Amino acid sequence: MKQIYNFSAGPAVLPESVLLKVKEEMLDWNGSGMSVMEMSHRGPEFMSIAEGAEASLRRLMGISQDYSVLFLQGGATLQFSQLLLNLVPDDGSVDYVHTGEWSKKAIAEARGLRNVNVVASSESEAFSRIPDFVSWNMSSDASYLHITSNETIGGLEFQTFPTNLSSPLVADMSSNILSRPVRVDDFGVIYAGAQKNIGPAGLTIVIIRRDLLERSPDSLPSMLSYAVQDKNQSMLNTPPTFAMYVAGLVFDWLNDLGGLPVIEKTNIEKSNLLYEKIDSTDFYVSPIRKEDRSRMNVPFRISEPSLEKEFLKKAEERGLLQLKGHRSVGGIRASIYNAMPIHGVRTLVDFMSEFERENG
């Protein structure tokens, strides 16, 4: 098989050992004679997979019993509205921080449903930074405060989170969940689509403080109600069983590595390699100020943008795949999630040096 490195922003690279385990168990899970895809979601085999996945995630993130862990569908995008429907009264309002493309989408969706205050924005600075917490202009009566912990397109990441807030903190962690330890107790809700740093597309994780479940109105369609989903252990209908199984294997892989502090060290090392390369020359440019750069998604430009097409073509010939920046911003973006081996980043950095020598 050809050795490639996949820098896709999502769906994204998975740990090779997990893929091999999936392959090994594909036709016969644990002596059952069945593939996980073929199992009843209410049978004992799949129940043990689902319970194991939740327990493994709880251990990994240190999620206490004060929180419910929901395995839902509809992607992070459905959460952009499901949050409002569950947590905010009809005449209520919410606070949002605008740091780039994904928070913009979340804000637009929220505006269609409730009153939205944008309490801080770095739009006037081309989203090159996270606005300083002291400048945030929070409302006193917001139902929650929403942030996007990592802007997947822009490459901007919160390194710390505001505390002592008057309303619960809600975070879209789709693209940096499990990349570093976080104190779950500092959040009301953490949500993430699975296809970046967790597993296959089709699964959405919602970690919600139990007292917030009481806010779900009885009038909501049952599929959209956090409270109903919680009561039914995310099995109101058929959950995305295969995606949950693979996610569980990824959680186990991380636990076996030593947990989030260990993967964080690797993520620091990987992202430093890449940013040091970018900063070492005027040939490559990072649009993000140093303190706020993402460890997961590293967008950069070539100072002579007409070379970018050639860069991408040559990279692909080397097996360095899916480095094209998001269509809305262009340029180059290397997504280096947990499952990207450090050797992949080294290979990219070597290629960047070589490309610069040939074209600089």
Ligand SMILES: *Cc1c(COP(=O)(O)O)cnc(C)c1O
């Ligand atoms: C990818 C992404 C989304 C959208 O996720 P879907 O699961 O496709 O709905 C939302 N927020 C962030 C930060 C993302 O990276």
